[in-house]
Amino acid sequence: MADVQDALVSATYGTRLQLRFADGRTVTARIKGRKLKPVCGDRVLAEPLKNESDWKITEILPRQNELTRPNLRGKIDILAANLDFLLVVCAATPRTDWFIVDRYLCAAELMRIDAAIAYNKVDDGIVGEEAKLELENYRAMGYATPVCSAKAKRNLDELSTLLANRRATIVGQSGVGKSSIINALTSGDQRTAAVSESSGEGRHTTVNSVMLMLPNGGYVVDSPGVRDYAPSIANPADVEYGFREIHQLGELCRFNNCRHRKEPHCAVTKAVEDGSVSTRRYESYKRMLLLTEQQDRGRF
Ligand SMILES: Nc1nc2c(ncn2[C@@H]2O[C@H](COP(=O)(O)OP(=O)(O)O)[C@@H](O)[C@H]2O)c(=O)[nH]1
Ligand SMILES: [Mg+2]
Ligand SMILES: [Zn+2]
Incomplete structure (x- = not known):
């Protein structure tokens, strides 16, 4: 089995995936014969398929942690694995549901990883009273709370510093500007639009996500927006x-x-x-x- 290599799962599209090798090379891959469900951030073993450009994933290496949520069928969806940072994005529009912010922070705490709350769309530098108080409260708990604007390119340095060399995921209500922030941080050369809400596979609705490499090292996993979020907690x-x-x-x-x-x-x-x-x-x-x-x- 000389051809077996270890790789990082860098995107999932239904039953197909993208793998990234240590040298930065990427290939497409699928799972064959076994019920493996790799997610972004997974380390896997894979081997090339004969006469095909696809690779076959043979094993998922043990996970350090998983970002999970219960799904409507009473099971657990795994959104990403092996993370060390969670960036929750919120904004004035769509109106912030602070309970959703808390549930994302809750997930980070249970994964034992650090988190920050970015308040986006502050194009003119003015933050409303309610948001100001909530952010102050989070800051008092020790969370970083960068206020930024992806559009006006305001305060993106602080975000860059927070994310540098991390294995991060960016989460938050749909429409708050997650993809715009990633585009701004990666100078837009990453096609974040590649993340689609449906798998196009028909039979299963799959959560598709994509990993974007940051210019100064590290990466951010972007997932399609979820209307609501709660971590899955066993006990x-x-x-x-x-x-x-x-x-x-x-x-x-x-x-x-x-x-x-x-x-x-x-x-x-x-x-x-x-x-x-x-x-x-x-x-x-x-x-x-x-x-x-x-x-x-x-x-x-
Ligand atoms: N005014 C303003 N609009 C923004 C900003 N960032 C994103 N948007 C807009 O908000 C909408 C949703 O952005 P998107 O990045 O797709 O949000 P996502 O669903 O969280 O990935 C788009 O119309 C963006 O142009 C910002 O900093 N200021
Ligand atoms: Mg998006
Ligand atoms: Zn008590």
Whole structure:
């Protein structure tokens, strides 16, 4: 098996994929005979097919982490693997749903990777009051919150620095400017439009995504917009790990299995009352907890 090489999955298009070798060369590939489901960021073993330009993927190497979400069939979709950074993009239009931002941050925390919140479309440098407060709150938790404009090329340096040499993914509501940001960072020579919402395969709806190499090293995985997002969390007790400030305070609760709802001597509810934890973030935590409990019951 001298022909077997290891490669990085750099795009998925339904049942076909693009592989990237260490020297930067790319080829198209497919999966044969086995039920492998490689995603962007996967390291795989592949071999060339005889008399064809396609390669065949024979194995997915163990994943460091996975960005997941539950799908409508009660199963789990894996959106990307082996990431070390998550950039959540939001904007004034479409109006930011901060609960979606929180659920992406929750996913990053559970993957044990760093995250940042980019507020895009600030063409004139003016950020609305609500967004200003939310971003300040995230900053206080330790997240970077670059304010930028892909259109006016404002503050893209900060984004470049944040993403340099990372294995990142860019996420957020459809229309916030994810592809525009990537285009601006890669001087537009990457055809981000190649990401399409449907696989064209008919039978399955596949989440297609593409990896864009950054000029100063590292890459960003761009996926088609999702209307809503929630991570798939196996154990409801893990939800608090997704909310930095809540997890930190949770150490001080009387009961170590405290879910921070109506339990006595709860440091989290106390902090919400005295205003040191935002009621919106607390609400977000409770919604995520409820959702996870419902998914948990649905599994059995
Ligand atoms: N005014 C303004 N519009 C932007 C900016 N960035 C993106 N857009 C527009 O927002 C729309 C959606 O952008 P796109 O990059 O496709 O968003 P995506 O769905 O998150 O990938 C497009 O019409 C873009 O031209 C920006 O910084 N300022
Ligand atoms: Mg896009
Ligand atoms: Zn508690």
